[in-house]
Amino acid sequence: xxxxxxxxxxxxxxxxxxxxxxxxxxxxxxxxxxxxxxxxxxxxxxxxxxxxxxxxxxxxxxxxxxxxxxxxxxxxxxxxxxxxxxxxxxxxxxxxxxxxxxxxxxxxxxxxxxxxxxxxxxxxxxxxxxxxxxxxxxxxxxxxxxxxxxxxxxxxxxxxxxxxxxxxxxxxxxxxxxxxxxxxxxxxxxxxxxxxxxxxxxxxxxxxxxxxxxxxxxxxxxxxxxxxxxxxxxxxxxxxxxxxxxxxxxxxxxxxxxxxxxxxxxxxxxxxxxxxxxxxxxxxxxxxxxxxxxxxxxxxxxxxxxxxxxxxxxxxxxxxxxxxxxxxxxxxxxxxxxxxxxxxxxxxxxxxxxxxxxxxxxxxxxxxxxxxxxxxxxx
Amino acid sequence: xxxxxxxxxxxxxxxxxxxxxxxxxxxxxxxxxxxxxxxxxxxxxxxxxxxxxxxxxxxxxxxxxxxxxxxxxxxxxxxxxxxxxxxxxxxxxxxxxxxxxxxxxxxxxxxxxxxxxxxxxxxxxxxxxxxxxxxx
Numbered sequence: 001x002x003x004x005x006x007x008x009x010x011x012x013x014x015x016x017x018x019x020x021x022x023x024x025x026x027x028x029x030x031x032x033x034x035x036x037x038x039x040x041x042x043x044x045x046x047x048x049x050x051x052x053x054x055x056x057x058x059x060x061x062x063x064x065x066x067x068x069x070x071x072x073x074x075x076x077x078x079x080x081x082x083x084x085x086x087x088x089x090x091x092x093x094x095x096x097x098x099x100x101x102x103x104x105x106x107x108x109x110x111x112x113x114x115x116x117x118x119x120x121x122x123x124x125x126x127x128x129x130x131x132x133x134x135x136x137x138x139x140x141x142x143x144x145x146x147x148x149x150x151x152x153x154x155x156x157x158x159x160x161x162x163x164x165x166x167x168x169x170x171x172x173x174x175x176x177x178x179x180x181x182x183x184x185x186x187x188x189x190x191x192x193x194x195x196x197x198x199x200x201x202x203x204x205x206x207x208x209x210x211x212x213x214x215x216x217x218x219x220x221x222x223x224x225x226x227x228x229x230x231x232x233x234x235x236x237x238x239x240x241x242x243x244x245x246x247x248x249x250x251x252x253x254x255x256x257x258x259x260x261x262x263x264x265x266x267x268x269x270x271x272x273x274x275x276x277x278x279x280x281x282x283x284x285x286x287x288x289x290x291x292x293x294x295x296x297x298x299x300x301x302x303x304x305x306x307x308x309x310x311x312x313x314x315x316x317x318x319x320x321x322x323x324x325x326x327x328x329x330x331x332x333x334x335x336x337x338x339x340x341x342x343x344x345x346x347x348x349x350x351x352x353x354x355x356x357x358x359x360x361x362x363x364x365x366x367x368x369x370x371x372x373x374x375x376x377x378x379x
Numbered sequence: 380x381x382x383x384x385x386x387x388x389x390x391x392x393x394x395x396x397x398x399x400x401x402x403x404x405x406x407x408x409x410x411x412x413x414x415x416x417x418x419x420x421x422x423x424x425x426x427x428x429x430x431x432x433x434x435x436x437x438x439x440x441x442x443x444x445x446x447x448x449x450x451x452x453x454x455x456x457x458x459x460x461x462x463x464x465x466x467x468x469x470x471x472x473x474x475x476x477x478x479x480x481x482x483x484x485x486x487x488x489x490x491x492x493x494x495x496x497x498x499x500x501x502x503x504x505x506x507x508x509x510x511x512x513x514x515x
Contacts, residue, residue: 138450
């Protein structure tokens with residue numbers, strides 16, 4: 001991809017997050033979209049490309065009154081929005097459209113106007129997993145973790161520290177769902193959901209949405225906001241079935257998406273000032289840190305427990321509080337991107353002073369897919 | 380378990396031999412004749428080589444407990460807490476299963492313990508491949 005050629009010029013979440021009984025899912029998309037368009041200082045009629053995941057992109061375009069020149073409905077779970085940003089960069093550079101709106105809305109808690117699963121069902125999963133009692137994500141996403149714990153000696157206490165550290169970030173964020181401090185005992189004594197996972201190791205379930213506006217960087221300088229450039233990106237996928245993940249201690253999709261992001265951005269690990277790793281469950285930041293190469297295999301848990309990613313640490317991670325404490329409507333990737341944009345604009349509630357490069361890493365499905373976006377505020 | 384409430388597999392042309400096998404008390408895998416690779420889930424070609432020159436083989440039924448969770452969430456046809464496990468077959472592939480004839484506790488479910496296949500007839504069409512602790 002052409003480094004820094006496209007910028008995010010508008011970004012916003014829905015006006016409210018949490019429990020939103022006044023809006024169905026399509027209106028959550030629209031609320032975020034209108035906020036992002038206003039944030040950019042643009043008009044609806046300026047949008048000529050529309051993309052969304054987890055919802056029919058045609059319905060979103062029609063609801064907003066847009067007849068676009070470019071459309072993308074990639075729906076591979078919560079990281080769909082990282083993939084859509086990546087695809088939008090290519091489309092804009094190819095001249096297929098000029099100004100792309102990427103929307104997300106999800107009535108995850110109130111379940112208003114939701115269309116069932118945000119990912120296509122899997123033929124194999126129906127036959128070879130569902131008969132054995134897998135239901136919601138806590139019964140699937142967690143399955144590889146005991147293997148990891150045995151192979152690398154990860155303790156339940158260290159795993160619990162992921163939730164503890166993210167709550168420290170959430171405490172700094174007025175919009176976070178959960179802000180009260182917690183310790184390891186609180187996590188381990190919370191309700192057992194799916195052994196070894198307790199409630200506080202699992203993400204929230206909320207309503208909300210977010211939207212992004214992308215256009216060419218040379219056009220961005222005339223717009224209202226400080227541009228946030230797309231410096232690099234990556235995407236990949238591995239399997240629709242958690243049981244068929246080749247290595248239960250490492251995600252092939254993470255590794256491919258991460259490597260491509262670093263290479264396309266032309267950066268090394270030491271260049272990353274701010275990191276988001278999609279945390280639907282407490283083990284994901286551990287896998288992410290390792291598969292992206294920030295630490296060696298087996299070291300992710302201790303890296304977090306030792307305080308490297310907490311406020312004041314050398315690698316600030318999930319600075320909005322993450323899916324564990326900030327919000328998680330089901331497809332969290334959009335909220336991770338929004339926090340990356342805030343950090344690059346210098347407007348985050350827990351701002352990392354002087355941060356110039358933010359890496360936002362997403363997962364889709366149960367280690368099924370992955371997308372990674374490298375953002376920067378310097379061209 | 381109330382079998383009637385579980386979501387049962389709907390065999391497809393690619394998988395019919397597998398479900399025919401379990402009904403006859405056989406665990407069937409596929410092997411690529413050019414590379415020798417044994418693979419699962421079933422398909423009409425080897426996912427490594429792309430070759431359609433494949434054969435159906437009968438697995439030994441021996442496996443080890445690769446990983447698992449114990450779900451405390453409600454699920455149709457299951458009484459929580461129940462384990463959802465991954466059996467790593469002697470031939471290589473991994474397979475999701477429940478662990479039968481075993482306490483559903485971390486103390487009883489020890490990673491890498493030997494397992495053996497146990498066929499659970501649900502109805503005339505469907506027999507599920509489950510696993511149980513191997514007899515010593």
